[in-house]
Structure formats: structure tokens, C-alpha cells
Amino acid sequence: xxxxxxxxxxxxxxxxxxxxxxxxxxxxxxxxxxxxxxxxxxxxxxxxxxxxxxxxxxxxxxxxxxxxxxxxxxxxxxxxxxxxxxxxxxxxxxxxxxxxxxxxxxxxxxxxxxxxxxxxxxxxxxxxxxxxxxx
Ligand SMILES: [Zn+2]
Numbered sequence: 617x618x619x620x621x622x623x624x625x626x627x628x629x630x631x632x633x634x635x636x637x638x639x640x641x642x643x644x645x646x647x648x649x650x651x652x653x654x655x656x657x658x659x660x661x662x663x664x665x666x667x668x669x670x671x672x673x674x675x676x677x678x679x680x681x682x683x684x685x686x687x688x689x690x691x692x693x694x695x696x697x698x699x700x701x702x703x704x705x706x707x708x709x710x711x712x713x714x715x716x717x718x719x720x721x722x723x724x725x726x727x728x729x730x731x732x733x734x735x736x737x738x739x740x741x742x743x744x745x746x747x748x749x750x751x
Contacts, residue, residue, distance in 0.1 A: 619746035620691060620718055620734050621652045627749050629656045631730055634696035634722050637661070643669040643695040645676070646720065647683040653691055655683070661695075668707050669695045692718040692734060701725055702733040704742050712737035718745050 622630075626646070633642045633656075643661050648654035657679045663670040671693075683689055693714070697705075702723035704712070712719055715738045723731045734745040 617746060618651050619748040620720075621748045621750065622646070622732070623653065624750045626653055626656050627732065629658075630694065630696075630720075630722050630732065633658050634698070634724055634730070637696065638698040638724055639666045640664055641666065641669040641696050641698060642722075643671055643693075645671075645679050645683075645690055646692040646694050647679075647686075647688040648691050649688055651691075654688060655686075656694070657683075666698060667700070668705070690714075690717050692720045694720040694722070697721055697723045697725065699725055702731040704735055704737060709737055709740055709742060715739075720747075 641661055644656055644658040646653045646656055659671045659675055661669040662672045680690060702721045718734045719737055720732060720734045734747040736743045736745050
């Protein structure tokens with residue numbers, strides 16, 4: 617299983633968004649080709665919640681469409697955990713209905729030590745997926 621590769625510039629975008637949105641969960645879509653993330657599309661958390669997130673379907677559709685037009689696809693659905701560890705919550709698992717994408721979670725639980733992890737979630741079973749963050 618090859619690692620999902622996240623360029624440093626995109627990792628820094630994820631971090632900036634999560635810190636800006638905290639204590640609300642931030643979310644978005646990581647698009648790219650193969651295993652390599654090429655773009656982060658930040659999305660609105662329409663729940664405005666500190667412990668879950670909901671993407672606006674029309675906004676999500678627009679992102680998926682523009683990725684497709686650029687020859688890219690959705691590699692991961694991303695969100696932040698402002699105050700909890702980087703692992704899917706029971707609700708994250710329940711709402712993970714797309715088996716062919718990964719789920720990335722950026723935890724700010726330790727503000728000086730953010731943790732980004734990727735997971736495959738299939739029919740309620742969570743498997744951590746290798747992640748390579750470039751400098
Ligand atoms: Zn979550």
C-alpha cells in the first residue's frame with residue numbers, strides 16, 4: 617500500500633485553516649493524481665460545530681467537478697479535530713460513506729504538536745493509511 621503524499625505547502629494550508637477555524641472543525645477536500653495530493657479545496661463546515669462537520673453538498677459537488685475537469689480526483693476528505701486526537705470519531709465512521717477515498721484528520725489537541733493522519737474507512741472498519749508529508 618503506497619503512502620498518500622502531501623506536499624509541505626499543502627500541509628501548511630491545512631494547518632493554517634485548522635488554526636483559523638478552531639474551535640470549530642475545519643474541513644475540505646484533497647485532490648490530486650495517483651497517490652499525490654496536488655490541491656486542497658477548503659470547504660465550509662455548515663454545522664459550525666466543534667465536534668463534527670458537514671460539507672455543503674452543492675459546494676462539494678462543485679469541487680468534485682472542478683477536480684475532474686483538471687484531470688484530478690478526490691483523494692481524501694479532510695477535517696480537523698480542534699481538541700481531540702487524530703482518529704475518526706464514532707460519527708466520522710458512521711458518516712464515511714465513500715469507500716474509495718481516504719479520510720485525513722488534523723488534530724490540534726497538542727497546539728504545538730499538530731498530528732495529521734490518514735485513514736481508510738470501509739463499512740465501519742478503520743485502517744490507518746501511510747502518509748508522507750514532504751518538507
Ligand atoms: Zn472527526
